[in-house]
Amino acid sequence: MKSPTDYAIVFVRKHRPVDKTKRWLWLLIRTIMILGFCFVILFPLFQRVSVAFRSKADIYDPTVLWIPRHITLDNFRIAIESSHYVTALLNTIYVSASTTVIQMASCALAAYAFARLRFKGSGILFALVIFTIVVPPQTIMIPLYLTYRYFDLFGVVHLVTGKRGLNLIDTFWPFIISAGTAMGLKNGLYIYIFRQFFRGIPKEVEEAALVDGAGVFRTFFRIMLPNAVPAIVTVLLFSFVWQWNDSYYVSLFLKQVKVLSTSLMDMGIGLKEPDPIYTSMLLNTGVLLTIAPLVIMYLFVQRYFVESVERTGITG
Amino acid sequence: MEKKRMTLKQKNAWYGVLFATPLMIGMVLLFILPMIQSFRYSLSSLDMVEGGFDVTYKGFSNYTSLFTTNPDFPRTLTESVVNLVVNVPLIIIFSLFAAVLLNQKFKGRSFARAVFFLPVIIASSAIANLDISSFVGGGAIGSGSGDDSGGVMQSIELSKMMLDSGLSPGIVNYLTGAVDRIYEIISSSGVQILIFLAGLQSISPSLYEASKIEGATGYESFWKITFPMMTPLILTNMVYSITDTVNSNSINLLISETAFKVFDFGLSAAMSWVFFLCVGLVLALSVGLISRKVFYYD
Numbered sequence: 273m274k275s276p277t278d279y280a281i282v283f284v285r286k287h288r289p290v291d292k293t294k295r296w297l298w299l300l301i302r303t304i305m306i307l308g309f310c311f312v313i314l315f316p317l318f319q320r321v322s323v324a325f326r327s328k329a330d331i332y333d334p335t336v337l338w339i340p341r342h343i344t345l346d347n348f349r350i351a352i353e354s355s356h357y358v359t360a361l362l363n364t365i366y367v368s369a370s371t372t373v374i375q376m377a378s379c380a381l382a383a384y385a386f387a388r389l390r391f392k393g394s395g396i397l398f399a400l401v402i403f404t405i406v407v408p409p410q411t412i413m414i415p416l417y418l419t420y421r422y423f424d425l426f427g428v429v430h431l432v433t434g435k436r437g438l439n440l441i442d443t444f445w446p447f448i449i450s451a452g453t454a455m456g457l458k459n460g461l462y463i464y465i466f467r468q469f470f471r472g473i474p475k476e477v478e479e480a481a482l483v484d485g486a487g488v489f490r491t492f493f494r495i496m497l498p499n500a501v502p503a504i505v506t507v508l509l510f511s512f513v514w515q516w517n518d519s520y521y522v523s524l525f526l527k528q529v530k531v532l533s534t535s536l537m538d539m540g541i542g543l544k545e546p547d548p549i550y551t552s553m554l555l556n557t558g559v560l561l562t563i564a565p566l567v568i569m570y571l572f573v574q575r576y577f578v579e580s581v582e583r584t585g586i587t588g
Numbered sequence: 589m590e591k592k593r594m595t596l597k598q599k600n601a602w603y604g605v606l607f608a609t610p611l612m613i614g615m616v617l618l619f620i621l622p623m624i625q626s627f628r629y630s631l632s633s634l635d636m637v638e639g640g641f642d643v644t645y646k647g648f649s650n651y652t653s654l655f656t657t658n659p660d661f662p663r664t665l666t667e668s669v670v671n672l673v674v675n676v677p678l679i680i681i682f683s684l685f686a687a688v689l690l691n692q693k694f695k696g697r698s699f700a701r702a703v704f705f706l707p708v709i710i711a712s713s714a715i716a717n718l719d720i721s722s723f724v725g726g727g728a729i730g731s732g733s734g735d736d737s738g739g740v741m742q743s744i745e746l747s748k749m750m751l752d753s754g755l756s757p758g759i760v761n762y763l764t765g766a767v768d769r770i771y772e773i774i775s776s777s778g779v780q781i782l783i784f785l786a787g788l789q790s791i792s793p794s795l796y797e798a799s800k801i802e803g804a805t806g807y808e809s810f811w812k813i814t815f816p817m818m819t820p821l822i823l824t825n826m827v828y829s830i831t832d833t834v835n836s837n838s839i840n841l842l843i844s845e846t847a848f849k850v851f852d853f854g855l856s857a858a859m860s861w862v863f864f865l866c867v868g869l870v871l872a873l874s875v876g877l878i879s880r881k882v883f884y885y886d
């Protein structure tokens with residue numbers, strides 16, 4: 273005959289109520305937190321989308337919370353017209369895509385040199401690369417502007433033509449040149465990522481390639497790059513997105529040529545709309561139009577993105 | 589007499605030089621020279637003349653005028669630096685926390701991850717943060733005031749509660765301010781979450797197994813295993829966060845406007861150098877403090 277305590281002991285052993293409660297509580301708290309954070313992130317976005325379809329009458333209608341009463345596409349129409357959306361979009365795609373590809377090439381090459389082909393002074397050079405990440409871009413803003421305003425490769429142009437150099441402002445050359453020499457937006461970070469990754473690839477692989485008669489270039493293109501797909505994906509995405517969203521360098525080098533971020537800035541001024549709230553509504557639509565291509569792209573690649581960053585070896 | 593052949597190492601070194609040539613050209617042309625020039629400009633005044641500009645040496649007068657006659661600069665500088673010092677720890681704490689959360693197995697994990705990195709895509713630019721707070725109709729959820737778009741949660745009750753429990757007002761303000769700025773913090777910690785996540789993946793599970801067998805609770809194993817293993821990344825993330833928050837700052841606007849609206853290039857260069865020195869100081873201090881505590885597992 274067992275006493276009730278024995279039953280209780282058996283029950284506890286079998287079901288472990290304390291552990292279970294703990295686990296469920298943690299699950300509950302975790303779910304609430306994750307949902308909360310997701311809400312904080314997504315809420316402004318949903319709000320922007322909701323606002324973008326509203327007509328003027330809905331602004332002052334307190335009963336409109338999410339679904340607009342008068343759904344219109346007028347905001348989009350006005351925003352597209354006033355920001356010269358199509359040309360700006362094409363320019364942005366052009367700049368972002370070209371710099372992304374060029375940057376990736378120059379950064380990967382330099383990073384391979386840092387990781388495997390050590391030369392005298394490569395350590396110092398790498399320290400300088402890290403230093404470029406740390407220096408705020410404003411510090412070299414003016415000289416950089418003047419460099420491209422009177423562009424002159426070590427005085428060659430001056431010798432040939434006698435002018436004070438070429439004016440590259442309002443062309444895409446500044447971006448191409450910066451990207452080609454691995455000095456573009458956050459390129460130090462990309463070099464760092466690539467270097468970490470290349471260091472993680474075993475040396476034996478390269479030695480085997482060497483024994484089989486592959487030269488340095490062949491090893492790099494046939495062995496290192498195919499192995500570095502995660503790093504490549506990460507860098508591609510980051511550089512494309514950051515170049516797309518960048519307003520700082522773009523407004524520095526392009527005064528007349530419009531890309532999305534600068535045309536957005538000027539849009540508010542160009543609207544000539546007396547109602548400030550309606551203006552901000554149109555601006556909001558402009559922001560949506562700017563980020564829409566990125567978000568659509570992100571939906572397709574986000575799985576690769578998260579997985580590859582985890583295997584980038586950024587952790588060193 | 590045969591030609592002396594290079595060893596493999598020498599050959600590779602030359603290839604290395606070749607591979608790094610673009611970087612070296614860029615380094616000299618677009619970084620080192622501009623740095624030197626910028627310092628020179630900060631000690632002089634630039635005048636635009638026909639077909640170029642003239643540089644006249646003025647000594648340190650730009651720097652002195654910044655702190656004596658310039659109305660905006662000292663205020664903006666302190667604002668920016670304080671902002672940096674306040675936000676960076678919050679970003680790091682939050683991103684570590686979020687990474688630990690996202691690293692666990694649960695249903696809808698990939699969705700949650702996708703959402704958490706969305707700010708990297710969206711909010712990495714100043715324009716995307718054009719607030720729509722001037723809306724009358726929007727944002728009126730939970731708070732009833734609707735005066736800020738991100739701060740759906742108003743922390744009035746929270747601060748009351750904490751003050752009643754006897755915390756000092758300074759700490760309370762810091763924490764509630766963090767809650768009010770939660771959107772700002774979340775949106776600027778995307779990359780940091782990624783870095784931490786990658787680090788968490790690389791901790792070997794055997795450590796956790798061993799500690800579990802020894803009877804460690806989840807709390808203990810976090811502080812004794814996860815946290816020490818994350819310290820190198822905390823350092824990395826701190827450097828990244830500092831450089832990142834520098835790029836989105838009120839002082840940038842001042843520097844740009846001084847250069848391209850007032851056309852006082854010398855003053856603008858001086859401003860940026862002072863700012864750079866401040867940021868460098870913060871960086872050096874924090875790196876010095878943290879790198880003493882960093883634990884490297886080999």
